[in-house]
């Protein structure tokens with residue numbers, strides 16, 4: 001675990017962000033969201049896990065036929081998602097406060113899992129991705145949308161420089177993609193750059209066990 005970003009920091013940060021999260025982050029991150037959910041290639045009846053679902057900004061993008069479970073560490077963020085589910089009338093959605101590094105789900109319980117803008121906001125990204133792999137069936141799909149450390153020299157250095165500040169704000173600016181995926185045994189079948197300045201990466205992997 002990265003000692004600099006601890007669970008209590010994340011909980012505190014998202015308790016603070018919850019009331020304003022949608023106002024600040026909805027429009028910036030919207031193109032990546034649509035692309036991520038479309039990369040799940042959802043089939044009717046799929047069971048899908050969304051890790052760190054936050055305020056539920058992705059909820060309108062799911063078809064009503066899929067069984068969606070959303071988890072988040074922050075009850076304040078999840079309360080917003082619960083409101084959204086109620087407003088939209090989505091009986092196919094279950095939401096739970098849960099730490100993604102130790103999930104209460106059995107092995108191979110889901111067809112697919114997705115994490116949008118979450119992997120760099122968790123204290124233990126390796127632990128979360130390992131859990132994601134455990135709960136998704138062999139051959140299932142994992143979709144990750146996230147900002148990773150840039151491969152461009154100057155941008156990467158800048159992201160290293162601002163990392164201590166970003167950590168205090170609740171996320172890592174310089175998480176490296178390739179070593180992370182290697183550590184958890186994931187080989188991406190697709191990596192595309194999305195959003196403003198192509199600053200975020202959308203990754204799709206098959207869960208080979």
Ligand SMILES: C[S@@+](CC[C@H](N)C(=O)[O-])C[C@H]1O[C@@H](n2cnc3c(N)ncnc32)[C@H](O)[C@@H]1O
Nearest residue numbers: 014052053054072073074077099100116121122
């Ligand atoms: C930047 S927000 C992204 C929210 C949402 N996925 C979105 O696309 O808007 C990161 C979310 O990850 C959640 N989170 C951080 N660590 C977590 C953990 N260990 N388990 C579950 N959720 C976590 C935070 O509470 C927060 O809601």
